[in-house]
Amino acid sequence: MSASIEIAGVSKIYDGGVRAVDTIEIDIRQGEFFSLLGPSGCGKTTTLRIIAGFESPSDGAIRIDGADITHVPAHKRDMGMVFQNYALFPHRTVAENVAFGLRMRGIDKQAIAAKVKAALAMVELSGLEDRRPAQLSGGQQQRVALARAIVIEPRVLLCDEPLGALDKKLRQQMQFELKQLQKTLGLTLVFVTHDQEEALAMSDRIAVMNCGRVEQIGTPVEIYDQPLTRFVADFIGDTNIFRGERVTSDAGPALAAGHGLFLALPASAAGTSLLSVALRPEKISLSSGDTETAAAASGARGTIESTNFLGGAVLYHIALDSGHRVLAQQPNAGAVFVPGRTVKLDWKAADLVVLKD
Amino acid sequence: MAVARTNGLALLLLPSALLFALFFFVPIGLMAVMSLLTGNPVVAANVAFTARHYLRIVNDPYYLEVIWTTIRIGLWTTLISLLIGYPLAHWMARIRSRAGHAALLMAVLAPMLTGVVVRTFAWMALLSDKGVINQILASLGLTTKPVQLMYNETGIVVGLVHIYVPFMVLTLTGVIGRIDERLEQAAESLGASPLRSFLEVTLPLSLPGILAGSLLVFALSISAYVTPILLGGFQIMTLPILIYQQISANFNIGFAAALGMVLLLVSLLLIVAYNRVLGLVSGQHELQ
Numbered sequence: 254m255s256a257s258i259e260i261a262g263v264s265k266i267y268d269g270g271v272r273a274v275d276t277i278e279i280d281i282r283q284g285e286f287f288s289l290l291g292p293s294g295c296g297k298t299t300t301l302r303i304i305a306g307f308e309s310p311s312d313g314a315i316r317i318d319g320a321d322i323t324h325v326p327a328h329k330r331d332m333g334m335v336f337q338n339y340a341l342f343p344h345r346t347v348a349e350n351v352a353f354g355l356r357m358r359g360i361d362k363q364a365i366a367a368k369v370k371a372a373l374a375m376v377e378l379s380g381l382e383d384r385r386p387a388q389l390s391g392g393q394q395q396r397v398a399l400a401r402a403i404v405i406e407p408r409v410l411l412c413d414e415p416l417g418a419l420d421k422k423l424r425q426q427m428q429f430e431l432k433q434l435q436k437t438l439g440l441t442l443v444f445v446t447h448d449q450e451e452a453l454a455m456s457d458r459i460a461v462m463n464c465g466r467v468e469q470i471g472t473p474v475e476i477y478d479q480p481l482t483r484f485v486a487d488f489i490g491d492t493n494i495f496r497g498e499r500v501t502s503d504a505g506p507a508l509a510a511g512h513g514l515f516l517a518l519p520a521s522a523a524g525t526s527l528l529s530v531a532l533r534p535e536k537i538s539l540s541s542g543d544t545e546t547a548a549a550a551s552g553a554r555g556t557i558e559s560t561n562f563l564g565g566a567v568l569y570h571i572a573l574d575s576g577h578r579v580l581a582q583q584p585n586a587g588a589v590f591v592p593g594r595t596v597k598l599d600w601k602a603a604d605l606v607v608l609k610d
Numbered sequence: 611m612a613v614a615r616t617n618g619l620a621l622l623l624l625p626s627a628l629l630f631a632l633f634f635f636v637p638i639g640l641m642a643v644m645s646l647l648t649g650n651p652v653v654a655a656n657v658a659f660t661a662r663h664y665l666r667i668v669n670d671p672y673y674l675e676v677i678w679t680t681i682r683i684g685l686w687t688t689l690i691s692l693l694i695g696y697p698l699a700h701w702m703a704r705i706r707s708r709a710g711h712a713a714l715l716m717a718v719l720a721p722m723l724t725g726v727v728v729r730t731f732a733w734m735a736l737l738s739d740k741g742v743i744n745q746i747l748a749s750l751g752l753t754t755k756p757v758q759l760m761y762n763e764t765g766i767v768v769g770l771v772h773i774y775v776p777f778m779v780l781t782l783t784g785v786i787g788r789i790d791e792r793l794e795q796a797a798e799s800l801g802a803s804p805l806r807s808f809l810e811v812t813l814p815l816s817l818p819g820i821l822a823g824s825l826l827v828f829a830l831s832i833s834a835y836v837t838p839i840l841l842g843g844f845q846i847m848t849l850p851i852l853i854y855q856q857i858s859a860n861f862n863i864g865f866a867a868a869l870g871m872v873l874l875l876v877s878l879l880l881i882v883a884y885n886r887v888l889g890l891v892s893g894q895h896e897l898q
Binding site: 268305306307326327328329330331332333334336338340341342343344353354357358401402405411 | 707790792793795796797798799800801802803804806807810811814815891
């Protein structure tokens with residue numbers, strides 16, 4: 254039922270010469286939850302609209318299950334779409350909204366009624382058939398939009414920041430439900446979002462986009478742990494980025510980050526003389542610094558500037574003796590370092606990720 | 611503080627309230643009274659109340675025919691303005707380029723900068739027996755006799771449509787512009803062809819604009835005077851022409867007032883009907 258999508262060298266250049274999307278190559282597998290993630294204006298929504306057929310690409314092709322659909326109009330593509338503002342028909346009831354796609358397919362009335370009922374039950378909206386969209390809460394409208402899109406059993410479900418307008422608690426619930434629904438139905442789902450937590454939590458794979466280009470495609474773990482570029486490292490989660498020259502010391506390759514800070518690089522870190530490395534805050538462990546930990550492969554000393562208590566964890570802003578400012582996150586184990594306190598920071602050289610600029 | 615400020619602001623309403631009272635309610639009230647009097651109380655000595663002006667309208671088929679002609683011209687003008695105006699308004703509401711929008715707006719508004727009389731004379735030059743259209747038709751050998759395009763209702767409707775179509779376009783553009791384009795896209799993603807999406811989504815949602823624009827054009831066309839008189843050449847009698855005749859030629863102010871009340875009544879009935887229909891189509895989602 255659901256299909257794979259191939260975005261082959263697609264570009265979109267607007268009249269003014271603006272490259273909204275720049276030669277994008279993405280293969281979305283059948284039954285995959287695929288996210289297009291990036292800041293606003295990165296071209297993710299344009300890419301989705303090109304897949305949906307609302308925009309035609311200036312260059313490149315869109316293929317679905319191998320068949321070229323670049324010039325197939327939107328209404329013949331058999332794709333469900335959930336819009337950011339839901340785009341429910343205000344002059345029709347909930348049931349009529351959900352039935353719309355089925356009616357367009359010329360299905361007989363009894364079958365429509367049964368399918369609408371099943372779809373509304375699936376999104377837990379039974380009993381609200383005769384309401385108008387304006388009489389529903391945001392979360393309910395979101396469910397109607399979802400029911401309307403999946404009831405036609407689309408080959409691909411496209412979602413344009415569908416959860417953006419919901420409050421946090423409801424958003425997390427809907428994230429879970431959408432993911433469940435996608436798995437149960439085996440849907441190929443393309444999900445556009447600027448919320449990196451949402452993308453990490455829900456996706457099978459993510460394409461991180463910036464300025465119309467794809468920076469990296471990978472699983473959430475790959476994207477988080479092995480960011481390829483400085484942009485990806487910076488955009489996904491908190492991170493510490495050090496930039497400097499690659500030097501070779503007795504112990505192996507190291508990065509001279511300036512002001513006397515040397516970071517031991519992983520043995521695999523080859524490459525140019527000038528490079529950037531990323532280090533996730535939670536990969537740093539803090540100790541009081543009173544007892545020398547001899548085993549530490551790499552580390553530095555610093556002073557706590559401020560602490561953010563996150564509940565399950567504590568985020569420290571630390572000024573290193575070299576002047577660099579870093580973030581370090583520790584699980585909340587009871588003892589919290591107070592600002593002004595001198596600490597020792599330790600990390601494994603292998604946790605440093607060398608970035609492409 | 612708050613009370614004083616409210617009162618101060620309320621004073622700003624005074625000029626418009628006075629204007630309305632003096633130049634709207636008083637004249638209409640006077641007209642209503644006049645339509646029920648036997649003569650003009652300013653010049654005649656003994657005047658009495660009477661219903662004879664209204665009875666005359668109701669009992670003489672000629673006047674009923676005039677009323678019906680007026681309404682018929684209004685309906686045709688409205689219908690044609692809608693058919694011409696809707697596509698234009700849709701285009702204007704959806705056009706992306708600012709320059710394109712400005713050009714369309716100018717094209718719609720430019721005719722309004724010229725007087726009605728001038729535009730009507732221009733139509734006479736086009737539509738008359740020896741006018742541009744008939745000469746072209748004859749020179750192409752399509753017609754042997756001139757086709758009568760004016761001094762009939764066709765000519766009047768052509769002229770009125772030209773004058774009132776901007777009102778239709780501007781009213782509709784506002785309403786269509788407020789319809790979210792994503793609704794049409796949602797319909798298309800669900801399998802509706804662009805035409806189907808228009809019929810199922812855009813058209814029903816623009817109904818308030820269609821009604822408002824139609825009401826405006828209809829009310830303006832049934833009260834038009836210059837265009838029916840010039841393009842109708844006194845061959846076609848409408849209510850405003852009749853009223854003018856009664857005042858200027860027959861000095862029958864009471865009867866003219868009664869005819870004026872009929873014209874007002876037609877418009878009022880229409881506004882009531884408009885509110886009803888609007889309530890029916892959009893009432894439920896006003897609830898919220």
